[in-house]
C-alpha cells in the first residue's frame with residue numbers, strides 16, 4: 455500500500471470554461487489537454503506529493519482533487535461535494551469579466567454548502583492571454599475581502615500550478631498539526647483560519663474529463 459501521512463480533499467469550482475479541468479490535468483498529468491468537452495457532474499484525480507513541513511521534514515500527502523462542472527445544470531450535484539472539502543479553489547478566467555462577476559454567486563454557494571472554516575483560494579486563470587480584463591489588484595482585493603488566498607495561474611503554460619497545490623498541501627498540513635493530528639481520511643472539520651490570507655504576496659510570486667458520479671483518474 456502506498457505510504458502517505460495525510461489525505462486532503464480539494465474541490466475546484468467556478469464558471470464553465472474558466473479552466474478548472476485544465477488546472478487539474480496540468481498538475482496531475484503535466485499536460486494541457488486539447489479539445490476536451492465540459493465536465494459532466496464531477497470528476498476526480500489523485501496525486502501524492504512530498505511537502506516540506508515547518509520543521510523542515512518532508513511529508514507524503516495525498517491530494518484527492520475534485521473537478522466540478524461549472525454549468526448551472528449540474529449545480530445540485532456539485533454542491534454536495536463542498537461539505538467535505540478541506541480546500542476550495544474558486545477559479546475565474548482573468549480574460550472574461552462575466553466569470554469574475556459570478557464570484558459573488560459562488561461565494562454564496564460556499565457560504566451555504568461548505569464548511570465555514572474551509573481553506574478558500576481564489577484563482578485567476580489564463581495569465582498567458584494578452585486580453586486580460588481583470589487586473590491583478592482587483593482579484594487580490596476580492597480575495598482579501600472574502601478571506602481567501604489569491605493566486606494567478608496559467609494551466610496552458612503551467613505558471614503557478616504546482617505552487618497552488620503544494621501551498622495548499624503545506625497549509626493543510628500546518629493546520630492539521632495545530633489541531634493535533636489530522637491524518638488519513640480524517641476530515642478536518644474545524645480548521646482554524648488560515649495564515650494564507652496574510653501571505654498573499656508569497657503565494658502570488660509565482661494554478662480539465664468526468665461523468666455524473668465520478669471518473670477516477672489516478673496519477674502519482
Ligand SMILES: Nc1nc2c(ncn2[C@@H]2O[C@H](COP(=O)(O)OP(=O)(O)OP(=O)(O)O)[C@@H](O)[C@H]2O)c(=O)[nH]1
Nearest residue numbers: 470471472473474475476492493524608609610662
Ligand atoms: N489560454 C488559456 N486557455 C485555457 C487555460 N486553461 C484552460 N483554457 C481553455 O479554456 C477552455 C475551458 O477549459 P476547461 O478546463 O475545460 O474549463 P472548465 O472550467 O473545466 O469548464 P467546465 O468543465 O465546463 O466547468 C478550454 O478551451 C481550454 O483550452 C489557460 O491557462 N490559458
